[in-house]
Amino acid sequence: MKMTGAQMMCESLIREGVDVMFGIPGGAILPFYQTLPEFPALKHILVRHEQGATHAADGYSRASGRTGVAIGTSGPGSTNMITGIACAQTDSVPMVCITGQVARGAIGTDAFQETDIIGASMPVVKHSYQVMHAVDVPRVVREAFYLAKTGRPGPVLIDFPKDVQTEVGDFVWPEEPQFEVDYRPVLDANPADLKQAAQLIAQAQRPVILAGHGVIIANAFDEVQQLAEKTQTPVITTLLGVGGMVSDHPLNLGMPGMHGVAWASMAINEADLLIAIGMRFDDRVTGRLSAFAPGAKIIHVDIDPAEIGKNVRPTVGIAGDANRVLRQLSQYIAPATHPEWLAHLDRLKKEHPLFVPKGGEYVYQQEVVESLSKLTDGRAIIVTGVGQHQMWAAQLYRFKERGLFLSSGGQGTMGYEVPAAMGAAVARPDKTVWSLAGDGGFQMTMYELATCAENNIPVKFAIFNNNCLGMVRQWQTIFYKDSYVATLYTKNPDFVKLADAFGMPGIRVTKSDEIADAIKKANAHPGPVLVDFVVDPMENVYPMIPAGQSLAELIEDPRLKQRATAGQKAH
Amino acid sequence: MATGSTHTIVAIVHDRPGVLNRIATVIRRRGFNIASLSVGHSERPGLSRITFVVDGDELVADQVTKQLRKLVDVVRIADITGERLVGRELALVKVRAAPQNRAEIIQFVDIFRANIVDASVESLIIEVTGDEDKVTSLISLLQPFGISEVMRSGRLAMVRGMIAGGDSTNVARVMANGSGPTPLVEVDRSGG
Numbered sequence: 001m002k003m004t005g006a007q008m009m010c011e012s013l014i015r016e017g018v019d020v021m022f023g024i025p026g027g028a029i030l031p032f033y034q035t036l037p038e039f040p041a042l043k044h045i046l047v048r049h050e051q052g053a054t055h056a057a058d059g060y061s062r063a064s065g066r067t068g069v070a071i072g073t074s075g076p077g078s079t080n081m082i083t084g085i086a087c088a089q090t091d092s093v094p095m096v097c098i099t100g101q102v103a104r105g106a107i108g109t110d111a112f113q114e115t116d117i118i119g120a121s122m123p124v125v126k127h128s129y130q131v132m133h134a135v136d137v138p139r140v141v142r143e144a145f146y147l148a149k150t151g152r153p154g155p156v157l158i159d160f161p162k163d164v165q166t167e168v169g170d171f172v173w174p175e176e177p178q179f180e181v182d183y184r185p186v187l188d189a190n191p192a193d194l195k196q197a198a199q200l201i202a203q204a205q206r207p208v209i210l211a212g213h214g215v216i217i218a219n220a221f222d223e224v225q226q227l228a229e230k231t232q233t234p235v236i237t238t239l240l241g242v243g244g245m246v247s248d249h250p251l252n253l254g255m256p257g258m259h260g261v262a263w264a265s266m267a268i269n270e271a272d273l274l275i276a277i278g279m280r281f282d283d284r285v286t287g288r289l290s291a292f293a294p295g296a297k298i299i300h301v302d303i304d305p306a307e308i309g310k311n312v313r314p315t316v317g318i319a320g321d322a323n324r325v326l327r328q329l330s331q332y333i334a335p336a337t338h339p340e341w342l343a344h345l346d347r348l349k350k351e352h353p354l355f356v357p358k359g360g361e362y363v364y365q366q367e368v369v370e371s372l373s374k375l376t377d378g379r380a381i382i383v384t385g386v387g388q389h390q391m392w393a394a395q396l397y398r399f400k401e402r403g404l405f406l407s408s409g410g411q412g413t414m415g416y417e418v419p420a421a422m423g424a425a426v427a428r429p430d431k432t433v434w435s436l437a438g439d440g441g442f443q444m445t446m447y448e449l450a451t452c453a454e455n456n457i458p459v460k461f462a463i464f465n466n467n468c469l470g471m472v473r474q475w476q477t478i479f480y481k482d483s484y485v486a487t488l489y490t491k492n493p494d495f496v497k498l499a500d501a502f503g504m505p506g507i508r509v510t511k512s513d514e515i516a517d518a519i520k521k522a523n524a525h526p527g528p529v530l531v532d533f534v535v536d537p538m539e540n541v542y543p544m545i546p547a548g549q550s551l552a553e554l555i556e557d558p559r560l561k562q563r564a565t566a567g568q569k570a571h
Numbered sequence: 572m573a574t575g576s577t578h579t580i581v582a583i584v585h586d587r588p589g590v591l592n593r594i595a596t597v598i599r600r601r602g603f604n605i606a607s608l609s610v611g612h613s614e615r616p617g618l619s620r621i622t623f624v625v626d627g628d629e630l631v632a633d634q635v636t637k638q639l640r641k642l643v644d645v646v647r648i649a650d651i652t653g654e655r656l657v658g659r660e661l662a663l664v665k666v667r668a669a670p671q672n673r674a675e676i677i678q679f680v681d682i683f684r685a686n687i688v689d690a691s692v693e694s695l696i697i698e699v700t701g702d703e704d705k706v707t708s709l710i711s712l713l714q715p716f717g718i719s720e721v722m723r724s725g726r727l728a729m730v731r732g733m734i735a736g737g738d739s740t741n742v743a744r745v746m747a748n749g750s751g752p753t754p755l756v757e758v759d760r761s762g763g
Contacts, residue, residue, distance in 0.1 A: 118589060122596045127643045130588075147643060183643050306637035309630065 005134030006035040006165040009098070012141035014041050015173060018069050020426055022047050022056040022419075026073025028113060029100025031165035045426065045455055048447040050077050052419035054084020054155075055445065057095050059420030061088075062406045063381055064427035065219075067148050068093075073100040075113030078159075079120060083413060085155045086124040090410030091240060092217060094153035096144050103163040104132060118159055126154030134167035139174050146177040151185030152304040153217060186305060187321045189328050197275075197299045197316045198332035204273035204297075206341045207233045208253070210285075213240035213409070214278015214303060214322045221245065221402045223326035224277060231336045234345055236264045238279050239394055243405035247378065247398040253345065256551070257285040259391040262352035262543045265551040267345055271296045278302060278322045281311040282410065283547070291550030301325050354395055355542065355557035359512055362536035365389050365464045368515055369396040372434060372462070375519045380404065380432040383421035385441030386412040387471035389464040391541045393436050404431075415444030421459045422452055432460065432523060439465040439492055446498070452528040453503035460522045461530040463495055466537040474540045499530035506530045577606055578632035579658060579728045580623040582639060582648040583613060590644045594621070597642065603627070603635050607660075607725030618646060622728045655731045661698070661724040662706045663688070667717035668695045676716060683709045694719065 003011065009032055013021070020043040025033040036044055047053045050072040057068030072081050078099040088095045102111040118128050127147050129140045144156040201207065215224050221244060228235050228251045236253045237244050245252045256264035265287075268274065274296045279285070281300075286292040289311060300307075300314035301322055308317035318325055356366045369392050372380070378400035384390040384407045399405065406424055408416035421435030442463050452459055464470075473487040499506025507518045509531060522529045542557035584590050591610065598605055604626040613620040625635050632650045640648050668676055673695075680687055680697055683705065689696035699709050703726065710721060 119592065122589075122593060123600050152641075179643075304641070306634065306641055309633060313630075 001171045002168055003134075003171045004031070004035065004165065005131070005137050005160070005167050005169070006032040007038065008134060008137040008169070008171050009141065009160065009165070010035055010039040010042055011171060012138045012173070013069065014039060016141060016145045017066065019043060020045060020060070021069040021071055022053040022060070022423065023071025023098075024048070024050055024053060024073070024077065025071075026075075026077045026100060026113065028074035028102055028162045029071065029077070029098070029160065029165075030073075031162060032071075032098070032100070032160065044071075045451065047419070047451050049445070050080035051083050051415070052422075052445055052448040052451065054081045054095070054097065055087065055413075055416050055419035056423035056426070056448070057097070058084060058088045058091075058093050058416075059383060059406055059423030060427040061093050061095055061423075062420070063424035063431075063433075066427070067145055068095050068423060069098070070095065071098045073113065074102055074117070075115045077113075078117035079115055082121060082124065083411075083415075085121055085157065087408050087411045087413040087416060088155040089124045089126065091408065092153050092213060093155070094148035095155040096141075096148055097155060097157045099157065099159050100165075101130065101159045101161040104161045105163070107161065117157065121157050124155070125157050126152075128157040128159065130159040130161070131164050132161070133169070134164050135169035135172070137164075138172060139178060142174050143177045143179070146179075147183065151183075185303060185321075186319045187303075187324055189301075189318045189320045189325045193316055193318045194325075194329050194332050197318065197329060200273055200297055200299060200315060201231055201233075201275065201333060202336065204233075205338065206271050207231065207273040207275060207338065208267050208271045209233050209235045210238065210256075210268075210274055210276040210279055211235055211241040211244040212238045212277065212279025214301075215241055215244040216278075216403050218278060218303070218322035218324075220277070220322040220326055223323055223330070225249070226330065227275070227326055227333065230330070230333060232338050232342065233275065233336075234267060234342065236267060238282070238285055238409075239390075239407060240409040241279060242394045242407075243399050243403050246400055246402060248400070253349075255394050257287065258545050258547070259395070259541050259543065260285075261354060261395060262554055262556060263345060263348040265543070265545065265554055266348050266352070268293050268296070269551050270344075274298045276300045276302075276314070277326070280304075280307045283311075286311065286551075287545050287553070288548055288550045291552065352543075352556060353560070355559050355563075356396070357539070357559070360536060363509055363512055363515060363533050364539060365392050365466075365533070365535050366396055366539075367512060368462070368464065368509075368533050368535070369393050369436075371515045372519055373397045375516060375523060376432055376434070380434050381406065381421075381424050381428060383407070383417050383424055383433065383435045385417035385437045386414045387438050387441065387469070388466075388474065388539070388541050389436050389438050389470070391471075414438070414441035417441060418445045418459075418461065419448045421461070422448055422457050425452075425457045425459045433458070434460045434462060436462050436464065438470055439463055439467060439489065439495075440469040442495075443493075449499070449502040449504065449528065449530070456527050458525075458527050458529075460525075461499075461528065463530065463532045464535050465492065465495065465532050466535045466539075467492055468537055470537070470539075471541070473537070477538070477540065478544070479546070495530060495532040504528045504530060506532065508532045508534065510534045576626075576628055578625045578627065578629075578635075578650050578652045579656065579726060580625055580632065580636055580639075580648065580650050580652075581728055582621045582623070583618050583646045584621060584642075585644040585646065586612070586617050586619045587644060590619075593642050593644060594639060597638050598635075601634065601638055603631065607723075609725040609727055622726050624726050651728060651730055656728050657731060658702055658726050658728045659700055660703050660706050660726050661700050662710065663720075663722045664697045664699065664710060664713060664718060665694050665720040666697060666713045667693060667719060669716075672716050676713065679709065679712050685709060
């Protein structure tokens with residue numbers, strides 16, 4: 001069947017199951033856009049900036065497990081997508097980005113809006129294509145979606161020159177992606193490794209499971225929980241692993257590391273076995289590597305063989321899909337109990353609790369998260385930005401369902417939250433979606449409020465407004481003797497008026513007793529809504545492990561000590 | 572990471588635009604130190620063969636191999652350092668050759684089983700093939716005469732053929748025949 005390259009692209013996207021795309025047109029991608037009316041099954045959401053398109057596609061992916069699609073034009077359109085692509089690459093999120101490109105004959109001439117996006121994006125994509133013939137479009141799309149979703153997922157970019165979009169050719173849909181021998185993710189463990197891993201598990205007296213994003217990506221929730229329950233092994237979740245297990249499961253210890261809960265970091269420190277699943281021993285988790293888990297043997301399961309041995313040398317490394325490997329491993333595992341270890345961890349939990357301040361001059365971010373957790377029954381999709389609010393959300397939101405926590409982990413992309421929440425809400429209309437932002441991150445991508453208002457995408461936008469870049473300010477407080485260089489905003493916009501300008505209701509909260517009411521109102525509102533929580537500018541996130549220190553050098557909230565001393569005096 | 576040890580890594584890659592760029596990007600981004608890299612056609616059309624010599628220990632070589640294997644255009648890659656292999660380098664050396672020195676230069680060329688591939692009034696171009704030590708030795712012996720240009724190919728490496736009763740793996744065969752991952756290519760899934 002004869003089609004233009006643009007028609008082939010649309011037809012191929014539909015065959016790949018795409019129902020919605022986030023994008024913004026420009027000259028070099030216009031033939032593709034002008035073809036969209038012929039393909040009504042492809043819904044397009046017009047964003048306000050290409051970075052927003054990529055984060056929206058990312059949020060769509062993470063919330064649904066389907067591959068998100070972002071579209072931009074050539075030149076600046078494509079370079080604006082780099083941040084979102086890098087974010088998805090580091091966090092292993094499947095995404096397909098389509099960029100317009102100048103006509104083939106103009107490539108390399110510094111034509112108007114020509115950027116070498118293949119070159120510019122090369123270090124941050126899983127793979128990329130520049131389609132030079134219309135007849136290649138179906139194969140390229142098929143391969144791109146296959147690559148994005150299989151193995152360790154990631155973003156794939158398709159650069160689409162303008163005259164290839166209009167070129168006519170025969171549409172031939174390849175039934176299977178035509179990879180020769182080059183791309184073959186390792187999925188299954190070999191029995192020898194499984195036996196050795198099972199032996200380590202059987203011998204362990206103080207084991208912990210470290211569950212990362214891979215558990216969520218591989219849909220290995222049940223498998224992790226079964227392993228934990230069968231062997232009575234506590235589970236620690238990395239930032240992106242939050243949501244890998246319901247928060248109140250008795251074996252779920254929560255997040256370790258730089259701003260993780262104290263008992264989780266302590267558990268790693270004292271453990272004699274780490275069972276690391278779908279995580280990559282990021283420095284925010286490990287602290288100083290040479291002092292990490294000093295007494296522990298390590299089993300490392302990851303879909304990416306290059307992660308095994310990259311940061312930490314495991315005793316047993318198993319390259320494979322978390323779900324399949326854990327199913328295979330379960331056949332070798334005998335039930336076990338560790339009552340003393342669990343009792344010890346329980347004591348640590350009681351002795352080193354999180355401090356949640358309440359009833360101050362300002363609203364505290366922690367009480368907002370706690371309230372949000374209660375009033376959404378732990379079942380909202382929580383999309384965070386980066387910084388203090390992100391850490392408090394990870395520490396304090398009690399998830400009653402799994403896979404609902406979306407956050408930019410590896411890249412720490414401020415500005416992720418607003419468009420990613422938009423993508424998540426498009427993917428999951430059945431869910432309440434909250435975007436949690438600091439006032440800094442919010443202002444990086446707040447233009448997508450217009451997209452939400454225009455399309456009635458019902459995201460609840462919470463701003464934790466402390467008039468500063470809170471986490472950076474915290475570092476200045478602790479490491480730079482209160483020298484606040486370039487972190488304090490002296491004139492923020494009026495976010496409630498801004499909400500009004502964008503066409504959605506805005507609520508301001510300045511007192512603790514207003515929190516619940518505002519959240520209830522926002523939850524009840526059928527469309528997008530903004531809540532500006534004016535929060536304490538000087539509140540710090542604890543515990544804290546300074547960068548480059550070991551997990552043992554954890555700093556707890558100083559108020560815990562004061563409270564303990566006061567308690568002793570009272571007796 | 573300067574341990575002084577080197578590893579020889581051989582890759583079969585698709586001969587497509589941008590492949591070398593992708594490989595170079597991974598090497599630069601991960602901070603690997605490549606002592607030499609040589610690329611050429613393989614025995615199969617559409618596939619090129621690359622020999623890398625990597626400075627660093629086992630762990631570095633392991634990461635180079637694994638990170639490059641993630642590239643979709645890399646069909647096969649293996650660290651063949653531990654194998655019985657043939658490693659050769661080609662060098663062209665242009666050396667000043669005054670009449671009174673010519674005989675001595677020609678003697679060195681003979682000893683090293685090198686060839687004179689160009690002669691002019693002023694200079695000779697010498698072609699030498701061998702392992703890196705041999706090439707380096709000849710170059711240092713020619714140094715006193717005055718070397719004006721040197722071009723070294725970097726190492727080309729190939730695993731030796733099967734010996735009777737032996738279990739040596741013919742990497743060239745298994746790497747190129749597309750018969751799926753082989754033990755050698757899948758070495759060290761444990762990362763240890």
